Amino acid sequence: MTEPTAAAAGRAGAPDENELAALDAHWRAANYLAAGQIYLMDNPLPAESLRPEHIKPRLLGHWGTDPGLNLVYTHLNRVIRNRDLDAICVWGPGHGGPAVLAGSWLDGSYTEVYPDVTRDARGMARLFRQFSFPGGVPSHVAPETPGSIHEGGELGYSLAHAYGAALDNPGLLVACVIGDGEAETGPLAGSWHADKFLDPVHDGAVLPILHLNGYKIANPTVLARIPESELDELLRGYGYEPVHVSGDEPLAVHRALARAMDDALDRIAAIHRRARAEGATDRPRWPVIVLRTPKGWTGPHEVGGLAVEGTWRSHQVPLTGVREDPERLRQLEEWLRSYRPEELFDDEGRPRPQVLACVPEGDRRLGSNPHANGGRLLRDLPLPGPEDFAVPVDAPGTTSHEPTAVLGGMLSRVMTDTAPVRNFRVVGPDETASNRLQSLYEATGKTWEAEELPGDEHLARDGRVMEVLSEHLCQGWLEGYLLTGRHGLFSSYEAFVHIVDSMVNQHIKWLRSSRALPWRMPIASLNYLLTSHVWRQDHNGFSHQDPGFVDHVLNKSPEVVRVYLPPDANTLLSVADHVLRSRDYVNVVVAGKQPTFDWLGLEQAREHCARGAGTWDWAGTESRGREPDVVLACAGDVPTQEVMAAADLLRRHLPDLAVRVVNVVDLTRLMPREEHPHGMPDAEFDGLFTRDRPVVFAYHGYPWLIHRLCYRRAGHGNLHVRGYKESGTTTTPFDMVVRNDLDRYRLVMDVIDRVPGLGVRAVSLRQAMADVRTRHHRWIREHGEDLPEVSGWSWSG
Template sequence: MPNQFIDQPNPPPEESNLPNEVLGLAAPANDRKFLSDKERHVVQKFRRAADYLAAAMIFLKQNVLVQEPLKPEDIKPRLLGHWGTCPGLTLVYAHINRLLCIHTELRSMFIVGPGHGAPAILACLWLEESLGHLYPSYTVSRSGLQRLIADFSTPGGFPSHVSAEVPGSIHEGGELGYALSVAFGAVFDKPDMVAFCVIGDGEAETGPTAAAWHGHKYLDPAESGAVIPILHVNGFKISERTIFGCMDNKEIACFFSGLGYQPRFVEDLKCIDDDMASAMEWALGEIRNIQNAARKGNPTPKPRWPVIIMRTPKGWGCPAQLGDNFIEGSFHSHQVPLPSARKNDEQRKLLEEWLKSYGISELIDGDTGRIDSDITSIIPKEVERRIGQVPETYKGYTPLNLPNWMDFTSEKNGNEVSGMQNVGEFLLKVIQNNQSIFRIFSPDELESNKLNVVFKATGRNFQSDQFSRAKGGRVIEILSEHTCQGFMQGYTLTGRTAVFPSYESFLGIVHTMMVQYSKFNKMAQETNWRGPLSSINYIETSTWTRQEHNGFSHQNPSFIGAVLGLKPTYSRVYFPPDANCLLSTLHHCLKSKNYVNLIVASKHPTPIYLSPEDAEAHCRAGATVWKFASTDDGIDPDVVLCAIGTETTFEVVSAAEILRRRVPELRIRVVNVTDLMVLGRNHPHSLDEAGFEGLFTGDKDIIMNYHGYSNDVQGLLFGRKNMERVVVQGYSEEGTTTSPFDMMLRNKVSRYHVCAHAIRSAALQNPKIAVRQQELVSELMHDMEKVKEYIYVHGEDPGDCYDSPKFD
């Protein structure tokens, strides 16, 4: 049955049976006249103007100040934007401005969680002249006002959600749930910064937000800034009540008290401005107390950080009712309250009455677009302190002081080395050189992923742990990939650099977050006022090839395909085959700008194939012929063996050794690809056709042994000439709790499978191989079955499986 309750305007939540004594609840202001009459008058003027502009942006394409009766042609043909959240956002914006004017030492950012609240933010940015500063056609003028309103959410105008084109933003509003973790990431290592973050009560139902509430527990008040979360409870999503909207104040207070916050409610509409001003002053005072104690060497154990709970009606200020439907205070105001205003006379009349109720003619001059001086009086005079012009939100990154990666390499001496351990030594030095602009965000896997050597120079930053508290720390480990990603986004978008190492199988959890970040980055680089960003850097390790002990659930390389799906200009995927190549690749990624970098690496010891100098040349080229593993340096081969990935490379090199020993008449060329993008046709790193044929020949069969899903490579190769000669073998969703080599066998990427493919292909070119094909393949399959039998009898691989192949 339909839920009729949701059609009622903001009914109060049912009272719980909780006791009245709720720990952590901040007392409301005793004096409900916190503001002077002048201050209150000025704040309300700012809010009226911003609310009018937000509503007008959604509806009007001309007659933008309603100086004449509205006609159908004054209304946009498509009405886009979400009014429901706008009045709450303008309320917060106005009071941040007031706080900035009073506390001249305060530096602040505003992170907006409600996705489609752009009308409110753009309205405020226009009033403070930040929009016109960066976009000259949006100046505070009659023409600028016309363009602001008429162009919103039209082709060529600003979109309906907060995005990279919006000044002051560091958060893509297209997908909900990430604002709070981004806000915490933005204030790490920014001791003077306070980020205000509005989280909608619909957004607060998401898993990423649920984990992000714990962000303050990773915030050392001695070295970092603070976040003031503002939960906006207006009761409704698109067409359903919200969880927080159905919770009474006692329940909410208990919830946040348990999370380590001290909550304070702002909800009395009769004195909402006094309550909000008082709450913000209180929150800032609590933060200063926590920070001052920590910075004087006497940190507060488990400080209770402030959180503000703001209750306002959904769509506050719009018409109360349309026909039999409530609008204000119901889900009907979530998006466009009067959706047929262009065609329906009743709705158009209601719209005109609504817009005129703001008295906009008293606030903005209809002839010049000039703004009333009371409104401008609460806008910070220093432009870099205005929300839309905070330098951290757009200036770009500070390059790292990187050590020489060759100082951490290994010699090609037959030893096997864990690339991740070498990377740990390298990152240790990176941390020492960059104490306030570099961090590692890891989902509780740093030691497992062999990076624990960094703890020689730093610690974990976990303020709830008595042994880690008040010691800083460049490493943040939280078992929430969403929160790690949000922290990294906020940290990177405010000018710093981060690394996100993770188990391969679980990076897919942040797939959509990574895509949203990439979209933000793309649009940011298409503005003419945002500086370059450090790339975001994923190290995908604990890969399926060596997750045999954890079973099928831990065997999943799908994140590779997610990165490959991004716009080629902004995506990079690397498969360094050994420890030296891994160091070269990571050094390159930490220097790079504006990319999503994915490095797929093994944490287990593997052979060193290339000297440091050869590794540098190999990584620079992206793919090379490995002469040492080929016959006659790879000249005139019968077949090309291509290796992509650490363990799959080992199998190809092992296959080459078997073929050289057993089938000396077979001529092979071994190619290793470390930069996956060289295989494509429409990527900045792509090989041209001459370069591709130089590596792979123009007509010989190519056997590709690939770490990920074969479709990844097949998609990259699509459109190249004569690709029917290519066989791509990769992970094929076969796995269990077994041995490492059995994983190779199950997915048909073992040395035996490579050898068999090579013999069958070479037989088409080489008659000496053709006459022995059946004999050779049968022998290989027999050997493979013997290995399988050994594994299932003994529960481990034969001892010679991982001996390094020998070459002359």
């Protein structure tokens, strides 16, 4: 039995005159609605001549791309209805919101999620008024837009999102409109290669529609100005077969685009048939439609003696000053009436039957497809539980494991258990094995559709580990996958995840906005595993040493972001179990791949992770009923090791000193409760860190982040943070912490310097700690490895 095709056969062929008239009516209606959203706040049809008070006081929005998007929406309706397709569309042009809002209002899906915006004159007035208006909706396609999985506020990611949505969705067609401005971005250029990772057996299909209207905001676009033959060579070089449509005469363009859509979908159906029924294994050449229409098509031809239609001047608001200038007001009314709204809407403002003749019904509508509201389809992962993979810890700090390798076993089980439903993927830039997650290959291979050579390992057409050296593409794939109702994990070297800073910004904004929309169902969280981190990039050097992604993420919406720094293998398992179950978050997990001491047994790890931050009583030297003289705090695996070694030194050399050891797993626990849902109330924070005792905090990343998180706490003045301070190179592991003053000897010196009276009593110990640091520098330059007492240290408490 073959999988359903994403381009099902149905009533195809050239449209007859009735169908052409229906297509043109829908397109004109959508164009009217798009223009009305930009300009009108009253008199929506218009039932009377326009007056200045009918016009919005601030004209905000973008017209230039809308007619082309409306054209695509209209023709996607046709093929969905004719072929009974399960289809969504990713709308790439940034500010094409009016078009997609118009399409969803016409198909009725907008009214279903916003009942006050009825499909009549009253609802049309609401639709117009709310657009780019205080308390309304954005000018770009956004979470508020039914049928959207793509934030249109930033360009470059549409095609990656489309491919992510198609993965493991064998019956889904994902159309993707790529604006010619967006086509100039680096992420989009890299995304064309996603066709080498699309399995025609288990995945759906992506139909890219490259919309060339010639201009960006104020300049021509590259792909619109190169010869068509050169563009064809480019697209064929990427592995596609272009189908061209161009023109400015509406009925001729309708005929040509209908033929092109049918041609492209027939090709896709043939690809699926060959792969699924006939067993073909060659990499297919997927179709791409190249659509050339004038920018601002059907809008004002010229304004103030300057050409507008077909030029960059139509990009935003082609007619300005409409309230103040009677001639501009007349020109706007003439433009709106050119669509003949009386033919498109009845006396009550409802779309006439001809307008809706090609519109699909129910969940087949672009605005209602459940894949575009992925929480409707989301199924819980069959997580095995950490106990099956936990490492034994008979005594803390005496054994070690590679935390990510331990996690790899758990992820491999998840891959195996999700094989029947194929709803879990791991993405990363060529680093799965490097990050010690190679156990995944016991369950699945690496997705690959291109040529294979002897010596290749773990490649598989149906693999669900995805590696490509484009962090943008990895991120886009995973976002598209999550937004359509599946689960996943992004594994990356810590330093290079910054490449997707802007992309995670947009996803966080999407999640925050979605949370305010009751009709948007929660989706699986976007989970990052950052490893090969700053403290163990001693071999790759300075270029690979940057822990700042955590700072970036913690600047964002607190209700959405979470950051975890598990100190060992069992805490990583506990954190992973939590984040893979979570919904609507961006979870950042920082964990090492090198051997790390095992500090906590699984039950201890679970309890500690549930707290997020807590004392390790067995590591400190507090006496019952006595406050600590100093708090040694840590967050991160290497800082935890250095704090534990410092506590060991203090225990041996200053046995009367009352030391409290605090470990932080959930970094957001440091924030006040008023600023983050995980934040500690002041009383809890003060109880853990004290209000008046010195706190020496060893942190994984840039030290000022801890100060920022804690600056409102009563004891902030007593807080001294050590962390990474941009002192990196190719060196030994311990030298990295020495260079950044995070080492155990410096931490002991910090305690001596900050505990009142200790500076005099422990002057000899402080001098000895400084001497070890000096000896360390000589030793590594002579021997090329760390001091024996460092490399051979283990916890002896």
